[in-house]
Amino acid sequence: MTTDIADSSPTDRLAERPGAAVQLVGLHRSFGKVRALDGLSLDVAAGEFVALLGPSGCGKTTALRALAGLDELDSGRILVGGQDITRLSSNRRGMGMVFQAYSLFPTMTARDNVAYGLRLRGVGTRTRRRRAEELLELVGLASHAVHYPHQLSGGQQQRVALARALAVQPEVLLLDEPLSALDAKVRAQLRDEIRRIQLDVGITTLFVTHDQEEALAVADRVGVLHAGRLEQIARPGDLYDRPRTAFVAEFVGLSNPLRGRARSGELGLLGTRLPLLPGSAFEGPVRAFVRPESVTVDPVPDQDQGHGAPIGRVLSVSFLGSLCRVRIQLPDQDPVLAQIPKAEAARLSPGSPVRVTIRPVPVFAEPA
Template sequence: MTGSTDVVTPPAGRRDRRGVAVRLRGLRRRFGAVTALDGLDLDLAPGEMVALLGPSGCGKTTALRVLAGLEDADSGQVLVDGVDVTTLPANRRDMGMVFQAYSLFPHLTARENVEFGLRLRGRPAGERRERAAEMLDLVGIGSHAGRYPHQLSGGQQQRVALARALAIRPRVLLLDEPLSALDAKVRVQLREEIRRIQVEVGTTTLFVTHDQEEALAVADRVGVMRAGQLEQVGPPAEIYLRPASTFVADFVGLSNRLPARAAGREVEVLGQRLPLVDPAAAPADGAVPVTALVRPESVEVLADGSGPGRVLAASFLGATSRVTVALPDDTLVVAQVDSSRLPDLAPGTAVRVRLRPVPVALGEG
């Protein structure tokens, strides 16, 4: 099922009007027998950040590279601010790019690396210096301007790469897995910085990532790709709470796959009736076996000495924890609970399981 790609309005809060509209129309790209893009359509509003998410080989990086001019589409169009740039080379598309590999020049300081694109454009030395200082301050490492890449941490190097991409005042910013080489804590810090900077600068941005949490946390809209096509595109909450297809429901976030029976516009699971995210997906021939996809946060676990379930395992994740419960029929249910409750839900504890009355999706099999 393909999500809507209608033109959307720019997000609120942008300080300037530098963002431009981007349209990808019917993009197709094959590599031998492999179809990387299969008629991809996607719109980005001026100043919007869209994240492309999907499994390896789904076409998300190819889409970014075609937009950048680093790959040629076999067919289709790339429109930037209403102008067809499909045949323009990368150096004439006025786009800033940040990749997983920092690609900093080791013999140049942080300031000189940021100045590099401006030097290629023939900007005066004074202007280059001023702009580089402004961008390094923006990404929070102005005090490290004189350091060389080997004197910077991975997160600091990636900030320099971001500053370099922004220094040329690109019309479009392209981010291809820019945080995947960093450790977890730095990755969270830097993704929040990227979002803050993108909102402040207002540059239209395409962010490609395999990290679901990253995509949901930073983007105005998320596009979930599969086999070269968009399965769904929409605000993060919509993607997570109202998946448009079984693939999206399975791919984005963690879900319990629970045996159930469809009953009209509802589904009966663990003795409870729950509404369906998409009532049209219910089988037309009445109450038949189906698989319900239930989020862990929709599962309540209550300690009860006479309860039919037993806590099998508990995983501490910080503020929240995951508890796995085994039911009498060997069904396993994973619940997300507040970590303060872990002492009452130790492995072996008898419990009752209850599902919150929120819409669920149907899975395959």
């Protein structure tokens, strides 16, 4: 027996379905002696797009699978919309999930793949077909409704998988490395499409990725995981500019770990006084994390050598389009990386003497 949802049903209007708040409270999960989750707690607001970022083995995929009901927790609680779903089976949790592998049925058209979850729920043929076509239009594949997976590109197959996850009107959308199998250009296009669709639908979304550029480009907030714990969660700009731990400072983006001495909340480094971020070591020898774009590089004429800031030597210059990365050896420091405009880098070559200074922006420092 099937149920047919009336055309006027408000649940057919995807954009009118609000997202649900998600709370992960003290999640623990071990596999033998390995602690995949070690007291992980996280709050996600209704309709928010949160990316979970971290190195391999940090627990980000385990957290997603636990939320989906695909992995059993040792302890902890999961709440969605204020309801404790920790002991619910996966098919009762109201989740839509998109995996790294597209997992489309090869003998079904794109439209039938999208409608598959609706068919399992007993939705009538007419409504099932209409909703599948609506979602294919949302992901930009309305003209590919009757194409089979082998007739679609990798990016198009992933769009179908996304439409299929949205078709059942989940409360939460879970994305587990959904773009990692695609080439760089398609990844950039599809990540922007995923964000557009998420905003159109208004669904709460958790996006697991190891790609920092993806996470920082599309998420409302990014959570950095390390050894099963949440190191920091913040808006992308705050996470990059104001790390709260040494791990975040070193893991997110590029940083130069430079040695200096802190005193009264400031750091003396290469002739510049730098303010220290909260959580830093405020006194004594420290290792500070300085962004490459905060490093300035000036060629040194022969007659000026021996005056002013320490003189370094250029080790290499790497071309990155409008920018270049310059690697410099300084006295008593590890090599320093600077990111400067291409026009400025044109004056530099390996072996040339340069003077290096640091812009006085806040940095994070740990005890040396």
